[in-house]
Amino acid sequence: MQKNENRHGYKKTKIGWIPEEWGCVPLGEVFSERRTRGEPGLHVFSVTQDRGLVRRDRVDRRVASTLTSEECLLVEPGDFAYNMMRMWQGAVDLCTERGVVSPAYVVCRPRITSVFPPFMFRYFKSPMGLYKLWSYSYGLTNDRLRLYFKDFCHVPAPLPPLPEQEAIAGVLQCWDKAIRGYEKKIEKKRNVKKGLMQRLLSGEQCLAGFAEEWKEVRLGEICSLSKEKYQPNEQEDMKCLELEHIEKGTGRIIGYTSSLAQSSTKTHFKPGTILFGKLRPYLQKFARPRFAGVCSTEIWVLLPNEREVSGDFLFWLVQTERFNAAASVTSGSKMPRADWRHLSSCIFGLPTSSEQQAIASLLSAAEAEINALERKLAILRDQRRFLLNSLVTGSLRLSQFTGTKKPDDTKGDTE
Numbered sequence: 001m002q003k004n005e006n007r008h009g010y011k012k013t014k015i016g017w018i019p020e021e022w023g024c025v026p027l028g029e030v031f032s033e034r035r036t037r038g039e040p041g042l043h044v045f046s047v048t049q050d051r052g053l054v055r056r057d058r059v060d061r062r063v064a065s066t067l068t069s070e071e072c073l074l075v076e077p078g079d080f081a082y083n084m085m086r087m088w089q090g091a092v093d094l095c096t097e098r099g100v101v102s103p104a105y106v107v108c109r110p111r112i113t114s115v116f117p118p119f120m121f122r123y124f125k126s127p128m129g130l131y132k133l134w135s136y137s138y139g140l141t142n143d144r145l146r147l148y149f150k151d152f153c154h155v156p157a158p159l160p161p162l163p164e165q166e167a168i169a170g171v172l173q174c175w176d177k178a179i180r181g182y183e184k185k186i187e188k189k190r191n192v193k194k195g196l197m198q199r200l201l202s203g204e205q206c207l208a209g210f211a212e213e214w215k216e217v218r219l220g221e222i223c224s225l226s227k228e229k230y231q232p233n234e235q236e237d238m239k240c241l242e243l244e245h246i247e248k249g250t251g252r253i254i255g256y257t258s259s260l261a262q263s264s265t266k267t268h269f270k271p272g273t274i275l276f277g278k279l280r281p282y283l284q285k286f287a288r289p290r291f292a293g294v295c296s297t298e299i300w301v302l303l304p305n306e307r308e309v310s311g312d313f314l315f316w317l318v319q320t321e322r323f324n325a326a327a328s329v330t331s332g333s334k335m336p337r338a339d340w341r342h343l344s345s346c347i348f349g350l351p352t353s354s355e356q357q358a359i360a361s362l363l364s365a366a367e368a369e370i371n372a373l374e375r376k377l378a379i380l381r382d383q384r385r386f387l388l389n390s391l392v393t394g395s396l397r398l399s400q401f402t403g404t405k406k407p408d409d410t411k412g413d414t415e
Contacts, residue, residue, distance in 0.1 A: 028153025052093030
């Protein structure tokens with residue numbers, strides 16, 4: 001049964017069952033397309049899926065363009081701009097700054113006063129909105145789907161009374177504000193931890209109670225590379241890690257594949273083993289899985305010499321700028337790869353075992369604090385996702401509007 005189906009106070013429309021006092025309108029009745037040419041001196045913006053409108057000179061993957069501002073499209077505060085090839089994935093934003101965008105984008109502006117733009121932006125980002133935008137896009141495959149404005153005009157959208165639109169957008173904005181606050185707090189904590197890690201592991205900052213001199217050792221004296229190759233066994237399915245399964249710079253494992261289809265060229269690792277991606281080492285792909293598995297030949301399995309260094313200390317050492325700089329002195333292959341012969345000969349400072357443990361414990365506590373904040377952030381994002389889909393479809397109503405009568409200007413059409 002469809003959500004809200006035959007629910008008291010709801011009606012069936014082209015977007016499903018919505019409150020009786022809401023309208024259901026095609027976007028062509030809400031928006032008009034703008035093809036105004038740009039002006040000299042304005043910033044050029046790109047429309048991204050995750051960050052919306054971003055100045056092109058601040059996009060990580062910069063795209064060269066020979067177009068002048070006058071050949072681009074003008075966007076002004078209150079305009080919507082979307083990437084017609086990625087609109088169904090959420091590549092749309094509500095403009096807050098005057099600028100220009102590529103003529104390959106679509107720029108449109110609300111044409112009626114009974115619509116609150118921030119509400120419509122939320123609809124475009126909701127699961128229901130994205131599904132409708134996808135269903136009206138055309139192309140042979142998802143990679144070729146395009147949503148031209150003429151098709152955008154036929155996409156149905158919910159239209160609550162204006163005060164309810166404003167209230168819904170306001171509630172979601174509160175969650176956005178809380179999420180941004182946690183994101184900034186986490187970023188600050190990460191920077192503090194990174195600075196502390198660099199100072200502690202270089203010996204620049206000493207912990208109270210430890211006065212012994214650090215000794216200098218070659219990396220090859222305190223750890224080695226595992227040579228234990230994976231022996232395929234049809235009865236044993238293990239997790240197989242590739243480089244893309246390790247998140248850049250965080251050590252998080254974000255996926256894995258089955259070991260059953262893997263060859264014996266893979267390296268076996270045990271729980272708690274330290275992994276480091278030797279391919280493109282500047283990406284800083286490291287991990288310490290809590291499970292046994294196998295990994296790509298592009299990933300080193302580092303085994304600590306426990307008489308010299310603890311696994312906890314070594315895990316933090318591979319995250320330092322010193323280690324990364326040494327690993328980035330690559331072999332002569334076309335694709336940059338860390339050279340173990342060079343890296344193993346590099347000199348690192350090594351404190352006593354007790355100080356190693358104290359440093360590792362302090363950094364682990366800082367990491368645990370960040371992880372706790374990230375769990376709270378994940379909860380907030382889940383709450384926002386639930387509210388977004390529920391509020392813009394009318395499945396969840398704000399209490400002050402549950403008794404609202406149906407106004408004449410938002411009747412819309414029913415199916």
